[in-house]
Amino acid sequence: MSDVAIRAEKLGKKFIIGHRAEEGSVFVDVLSRGFRNALRKGADMLQGRAMVEGDVVEEFWALRDVDFEIRRGEVVSIIGHNGAGKTTLLKILSRITEPTEGRVSIKGRVASLLEIGTGFHPELTGRENVFLNGAILGMTRAEVRRRFDEIVDFSGVERFIDTPVKRYSVGMYARLAFAVAAHLESEVLVIDEVLAVGDAEFQARCLGRMSEVADAGRTVLFVSHNLAAVAALTKRAIVFQSGRVYFDGPIEEAVAHYATSLRKIKNNRNWGKGNSTSLISATLVDAGGMPTDRYEPGTPLRLRLVLETSGLRGMSLELVLRDEHNLPIGFYSTSVFNQVSLPGKPGQYECSLVLEPYWLASGEYCFDLMTGLTNVDTDHRVDNALRFFVERCSPDAIPFNFSQGKGNGALAMRLAGPVEFTELPPAGQEPKPGPG
Amino acid sequence: MSTFDQDNRPLILEAGRADHQYWIDLWRYRELFFILAWRDVAVRYKQTVIGVVWAFVRPFMTMVVFTVVFGSLAKLPSEGSAPYAVMVFAGLLPWTMFASVLTEASVSVIGSANLISKVYFPRLIVPLSTVMVALIDFLVSLAILAGLMLWYGVVPGWQILLLPVFVALALLAAIGPAIWAASLIVKYRDFRFIIPFVTQIGLYVSPVGFSSKVVPEHWQMLYSINPMVGVIDGFRWCILGGDSPIHWPGFVVSLVVIAVMLVWGAHAFRRSERAFADMI
Numbered sequence: 001m002s003d004v005a006i007r008a009e010k011l012g013k014k015f016i017i018g019h020r021a022e023e024g025s026v027f028v029d030v031l032s033r034g035f036r037n038a039l040r041k042g043a044d045m046l047q048g049r050a051m052v053e054g055d056v057v058e059e060f061w062a063l064r065d066v067d068f069e070i071r072r073g074e075v076v077s078i079i080g081h082n083g084a085g086k087t088t089l090l091k092i093l094s095r096i097t098e099p100t101e102g103r104v105s106i107k108g109r110v111a112s113l114l115e116i117g118t119g120f121h122p123e124l125t126g127r128e129n130v131f132l133n134g135a136i137l138g139m140t141r142a143e144v145r146r147r148f149d150e151i152v153d154f155s156g157v158e159r160f161i162d163t164p165v166k167r168y169s170v171g172m173y174a175r176l177a178f179a180v181a182a183h184l185e186s187e188v189l190v191i192d193e194v195l196a197v198g199d200a201e202f203q204a205r206c207l208g209r210m211s212e213v214a215d216a217g218r219t220v221l222f223v224s225h226n227l228a229a230v231a232a233l234t235k236r237a238i239v240f241q242s243g244r245v246y247f248d249g250p251i252e253e254a255v256a257h258y259a260t261s262l263r264k265i266k267n268n269r270n271w272g273k274g275n276s277t278s279l280i281s282a283t284l285v286d287a288g289g290m291p292t293d294r295y296e297p298g299t300p301l302r303l304r305l306v307l308e309t310s311g312l313r314g315m316s317l318e319l320v321l322r323d324e325h326n327l328p329i330g331f332y333s334t335s336v337f338n339q340v341s342l343p344g345k346p347g348q349y350e351c352s353l354v355l356e357p358y359w360l361a362s363g364e365y366c367f368d369l370m371t372g373l374t375n376v377d378t379d380h381r382v383d384n385a386l387r388f389f390v391e392r393c394s395p396d397a398i399p400f401n402f403s404q405g406k407g408n409g410a411l412a413m414r415l416a417g418p419v420e421f422t423e424l425p426p427a428g429q430e431p432k433p434g435p436g
Numbered sequence: 437m438s439t440f441d442q443d444n445r446p447l448i449l450e451a452g453r454a455d456h457q458y459w460i461d462l463w464r465y466r467e468l469f470f471i472l473a474w475r476d477v478a479v480r481y482k483q484t485v486i487g488v489v490w491a492f493v494r495p496f497m498t499m500v501v502f503t504v505v506f507g508s509l510a511k512l513p514s515e516g517s518a519p520y521a522v523m524v525f526a527g528l529l530p531w532t533m534f535a536s537v538l539t540e541a542s543v544s545v546i547g548s549a550n551l552i553s554k555v556y557f558p559r560l561i562v563p564l565s566t567v568m569v570a571l572i573d574f575l576v577s578l579a580i581l582a583g584l585m586l587w588y589g590v591v592p593g594w595q596i597l598l599l600p601v602f603v604a605l606a607l608l609a610a611i612g613p614a615i616w617a618a619s620l621i622v623k624y625r626d627f628r629f630i631i632p633f634v635t636q637i638g639l640y641v642s643p644v645g646f647s648s649k650v651v652p653e654h655w656q657m658l659y660s661i662n663p664m665v666g667v668i669d670g671f672r673w674c675i676l677g678g679d680s681p682i683h684w685p686g687f688v689v690s691l692v693v694i695a696v697m698l699v700w701g702a703h704a705f706r707r708s709e710r711a712f713a714d715m716i
Contacts, residue, residue: 015714045624092449095556097713103450110447114554121475123482128475135471136555 003072005188005219006093010102011066013088013243014059062088063243066102070221072187075214077230077251078223079258080240086223089240090114090192093221108187108219111138115192117177122166126157126176129165133180147183154209155179175202182209188219207232231255256364256389274380276310277342277371282386295365297393297412301355303386307371311346315379319353320368322384323410342371359412362390363404458706462558469561473568480569491576495532499525502645512646515672516679519588525581526675527644527668530606533574534664535635537610540566542617542631549716559709560702563618567607574603581675593677602670605694609663612697615705622715623708643668648683656686663697666690 063085070076078086091097092104094112119136120129130151134144144151152158155176157168165173191210210233214220224230230237230251237254239247247257271279283291285302295301309315316335323329332355334340343349369385372378393402395412402412481487499521506512507520514520541563545552548562585592620627642664643650651659659665666687672680 091553091713095449096553098451098710099449100451103448105446105448107446112555118554119551121479123479124475128478132471132475135468136551136557138557141467141471 004069005072005074005108006068006070006104006106006221008066008068008089008102008104011063011089011092011099011104012061012101013063013085013092013097014061014100016057017060061243063092063099066243066245068238068245068248070219072107072219073217074236075220075222075234077234077237077254078221078240079230079237079254080246081258083242084240085243086240087114087192088243090190090221090223093190106188109138110188110190111184111186112190113137113181113184113192114190116181117173120165120173120177123164125164126152126161126168129176130180133177137181137184138186139184143185144180151179151183154182171202178202178206182206182213186218188221189213190221192223253391256362256391271382271385272380273308274371276312277315277379278308279369279371279380279382279385280306280308280348282306282367282369282382284386284388293388295360295388295390297359297362297390298357298395300357303353303355303367305351305353305369306348307342307351308348309342309346309371311344313341313344314373315342315371316373317342317351318370318372320370322366322368324364324404326366329410359393359395359402359414360390361402361404361406361408361410361412362393363410364389365410458558462560465557465561468557469565472561472565476566476569477572488576491573492580495525495528495577496580498532499528502528506645510646512650515647515649515676518590518676518679522581522584522588522590523647523672523676523680524645525577525584526672527642529574529577529581530602530667530671531639531642531644531664532577533570533603534606534610534667535638536570536573537567537607538614538617538635539631540569541611541614542621543628545618545622545712546625546628546716552716553713559712560615560705563615563705564611567611570610571603571607585675590676592675595674595677599671599674602667602674605670605691606664606667608698609667609690609694612694612699612701614701616697616701619705619708619712622712638662638664647672647680656683657689660686660689661693663690663693666694 066085066089078089080086088097090112091114092099093106094110094114096112096114117129117133119133121132124132130148131141131144135141152161155172155178157172157176160168160172165176168176207229210220210222210229214233220234222230222234234251236249237247237251237258238245239254239257247254271281282303282305284293284295285304286292286296287299287302291304303319305317307317314335316333318333319331320328321330332353334342365388366384367386368381368383370378370381372380393412394400395402395414402408404410481490484490486493502524503521506524507514514523544563544566545559551557551562552559617627617631639645642662648656648659648665648669660683666682667690669680669682669687673682
């Protein structure tokens with residue numbers, strides 16, 4: 001237990017946010033709204049609560065039930081789309097804000113870099129800002145002085161070190177700022193999106209420095225949208241989605257999960273409706289009938305769809321399977337392949353489809369759904385209706401993971417019989433076809 | 437930002453946890469205090485033509501105006517045999533320092549929003565570091581006072597040795613309400629408009645342009661609830677010596693008010709600072 005550097009238990013952070021109600025913008029409305037808001041804010045103030053702008057107030061959990069452990073010397077990345085709670089987590093870990101519930105225990109000195117160049121003052125020179133920024137990041141003056149030459153050297157702005165930073169170019173500014181940050185000494189380092197600045201050469205230098213830091217046996221938490229950087233620097237990743245831990249494990253899988261979690265958010269859209277039929281929902285289910293987003297290759301592919309029909313005859317339900325490049329790799333139609341059409345009685349129906357086992361390569365897939373008169377007209381079409389992924393594809397227990405990323409397509413093809421080689425006679429001795 | 441871990445005990449972060457280490461942390465972050473104070477001083481007169489001369493001009497002009505208005509026009513009495521200008525200046529010095537700390541410190545926290553939302557440190561450092569600028573301006577003005585005393589031939593008594601005590605008292609009197617206001621301003625920006633109002637009114641309510649002896653004896657105790665009354669009286673006592681005796685019971689009242697506001701301010705600030713980053 002002693003080598004756990006960071007442990008989070010049931011961590012949660014709540015914010016109160018305000019919305020603007022959908023109301024008229026007539027003068028009287030605006031006036032009465034303003035009056036009501038002023039009353040509410042006044043009441044908040046009397047009770048010592050923070051004020052919230054907006055007409056309707058609601059709670060919002062930026063983080064909820066977050067549990068994880070990070071061992072000393074581990075380098076872990078935190079990934080997740082915008083608003084997933086990454087930055088809130090970093091702010092809690094770096095003591096900028098307090099959790100609403102749960103707790104974190106941290107062993108060792110924490111240095112956090114939520115941005116570079118925090119507190120840089122434009123009027124001060126580069127040299128002065130190095131000391132200022134160093135102190136803000138928690139370095140002592142002696143520490144900064146000891147590493148000053150290294151910092152300036154790393155930044156590459158020696159010539160301008162006594163120029164006010166307001167005369168610096170954006171690149172120089174970022175380089176100097178990163179140089180200070182890169183020389184922080186602490187057991188636990190928390191880094192947020194630092195690599196989002198500077199040119200490619202500078203980013204490469206930052207990455208190099210990051211991996212040095214990581215190799216030096218320090219505990220590093222690294223947040224980034226730059227998946228390439230994440231994959232290069234870390235072995236383990238925690239994926240956040242809507243304030244919760246969505247996945248925690250090896251980086252390769254985490255990146256795949258991140259992609260799915262991203263799509264999932266996008267899928268929370270309104271599917272709309274067709275003229276006489278409407279597709280309502282689609283889920284992938286496992287053998288036990290539970291919804292899932294993972295498909296185990298080599299098992300039946302089970303789908304559960306909900307749709308509504310007006311009872312129009314001859315309507316067909318169709319699926320298109322697409323790989324991660326969005327290329328179609330499969331098609332199914334109830335009327336073409338099975339001569340089945342949608343029920344003739346109006347109403348809502350749940351439809352179960354069990355497709356054959358396929359050996360789909362690991363990676364992401366999606367289904368497009370359609371209803372319509374086959375080859376005549378499409379009534380309701382939902383693209384990317386259902387996303388799922390395959391974590392590992394190893395048909396016949398092959399020792400590696402066959403993935404879409406290998407460039408060999410989405411299907412591991414299997415034989416129906418043994419591989420046979422029959423020797424043919426050498427090419428030169430082939431009997432010549434006789435004349436006539 | 438940096439969390440020190442000398443005794444190897446893990447740092448626990450959870451809701452409402454009273455941070456026993458706070459005052460120790462404050463001490464550990466003293467370098468940040470000095471560097472922020474130094475930054476404010478270094479930046480203050482950059483890109484101005486006459487630079488630090490501004491520190492002379494402002495209090496000097498105020499003194500001239502007050503001497504003319506209260507001394508020559510309203511013909512208010514000075515203290516003992518002291519020249520009116522010296523008496524005004526001896527009151528103006530602590531008042532200017534008080535007002536500038538109150539003004540600067542109360543908006544310092546929202547002015548450092550970028551630091552507070554990105555880095556951890558004991559937040560109290562931010563308002564406290566503004567004290568340095570006020571103190572340096574004060575020292576500059578003190579030089580003017582010395583010149584003025586030389587001009588009028590006023591010789592201070594042994595009481596002048598106690599001046600640092602009253603300087604500290606003026607600062608403490610400002611810090612209490614300033615940090616309270618600072619924590620309120622983070623939540624309710626309304627107070628940002630109230631503070632300038634307070635310093636403006638305070639200038640005329642406090643015995644700056646006139647002597648506190650102008651106030652009738654039986655009102656002295658009540659008048660001393662304004663903590664600056666005690667502080668300014670103390671200043672005049674230090675500088676003018678026997679010409680300006682302190683009203684001791686009133687002084688004790690001022691002292692108590694200063695102490696109460698300091699404790700209250702620190703308490704209010706500590707209670708709300710944990711949520712600063714969420715509200716700022």
